[in-house]
Amino acid sequence: MLSELQGIEDRPGLMGALMRFGYGSPLYRYTLIGRSPDRLLGTPPEIFPGSAAGGQAILAGHLSFAGERREVSDMGAAPANAGEAWLCHLNGFAWLGDLRAVGTDQARACARRLVESWIRSHGHWSALPWRPDVTAQRLINWLTHFGFFAAEAEEEFRLTLYTELARQGRHLARNIAKAPSSSKRITSLKGLIYCGVSLPGCDKYLNQGLRQMNIELRRQIFPDGGHISRNPSVQLQLLSDLIAVTETLAAAHLEQPVWLKDAVRLMAPMLRSMRLGDGGLALFNGGAMEDADIIDQILSKSNMRVRTISSAPHSGFQRLSAGRSTVIMDAGNMPGRDANRWGHAGALSFEMSAGKERLIVNCGGGGLGGEWRQALRSTAAHSTVVIGDLNSAPVNPAGGSARSARQVTSSRRELDGNTIIEAVSEGYEQALGLTHRRLLMLEPDGTELQGEDQIYGKPGIAFDARFHLHPNIQATVIQDGHGVLIKPHRGKGWKFTAGAFSLTLEDSVYFDAPQRRRRCQQIVLSGLTEASGTTVKWRLARL
Structure with missing residues (x-):
């Protein structure tokens, strides 16, 4: 269905215009208001550490991703001609891990400033920053790195952040099905699960996320462990997502569903089978070679002896x-x-x-x-x-x-x-x-x-x-x-x-x-x- 194939920003005609108007209206903003937490139940573990070199570049005012190097000092205005992948990375805040790898007070202050700038500039709905998969990435990274950039921040900043986490969690729970592709729906559900684990009174998000992720995995993963995209890079990303969910549930002392462990066991051998002699991935259906060290880490974290499928x-x-x-x-x-x-x-x-x-x-x-x-x-x-x-x-x-x-x-x-x-x-x-x-x-x-x-x-x-x-x-x-x-x-x-x-x-x-x-x-x-x-x-x- 078209509604599941495109992001809201892509939809043509009257329906797309009406949806953009509806999401951007004061009425929709009003529907996101609700109880805000005053604490977190815990923070998800950092699965894969960031790059200190990348963090130093951010401190110098530059963010590099997907082959693009752009200035980043204020989250309010996107650099001219920035590509979609770079913009998704910017608004998804995965780079907070790079600042965390630097680990200095300057890096913490920079992270707080950019998070605060984003909330000030994008607190109201806009198409790409509030797309379900981008929203999920942002929630994942704000929660994962909360202890680094927010735990010792002023109370006003923390309360604002708690409110924003709750608002965006509500938006995400309503819009999972509008993620622009099958694989991005799983990423979106990962974000919902993280909210359910970390935010008080949000067990419904955890239950919804796990229930729908089970359905999506049955629909998206072939019996031999491959993903329906037939893209090795997507295989890598989704296996990483599933491992992160598994470790987050374990850290919160919550039961890890059997179907989740089974999905990891099924997908890991297929990922290994897509590697060539240099450890990188073969290039099929839009995939990239990827970093061999990261692939090694993900396969290692699958906690199993990974065989190769012929x-x-x-x-x-x-x-x-x-x-x-x-x-x-x-x-x-x-x-x-x-x-x-x-x-x-x-x-x-x-x-x-x-x-x-x-x-x-x-x-x-x-x-x-x-x-x-x-x-x-x-x-x-x-x-x-x-x-x-x-x-x-x-x-x-x-x-x-x-x-x-x-x-x-x-x-x-x-x-x-x-x-x-x-x-x-x-x-x-x-x-x-x-x-x-x-x-x-x-x-x-x-x-x-x-x-x-x-x-x-x-x-x-x-x-x-x-x-x-x-x-x-x-x-x-x-x-x-x-x-x-x-x-x-x-x-x-x-x-x-x-x-x-x-x-x-x-x-x-x-x-x-x-x-x-x-x-x-x-x-x-x-x-x-x-x-x-x-x-x-x-x-x-x-x-």
């Missing part, structure tokens, strides 16, 4: 690992709009690492907007086959797919001690009458990846098999255009060949983090489909 058919991923090589393949459908508004048309694409070096990659795209976001969602931005210069699933500029994603299926089998992944995409069936089938096989010692792309259906259609190379790779065409020498920064070189097909090197681009664009290259082999079917065999072998 086959995740519900989530749509397949993994091969041998020797020092790892291959992760997208063998699933493009996620639905409510699951991931900015999902990618990357069917049958894969990423590969050797040791800690990434070799074959997708172009990434986490956190970007506008033309770049649309370009990076395209099939051509992935290491897969592009047919007829079309996307395997039409990507709508407003989010989602222009039509229902076609079926992608996958299977695994053993052959002479080797594991073969086979995946089939019908993404081109409707537009071109073509089916793409890809097979991948990694040698048991990890020194050679063999691939086969088969295209069946209408003849005479141009196709390009694209293999994007990590920016750290030096590539050289050899053998009169029938091979490419691949040399990573560290470790041995590799050679890519594709039989009789001629290979070319073309420019490409790589975003492993928001706003961080890096130049790279891609191997491209091209041809026309044949009536009897087209088969392209290729191999990547270590020298």
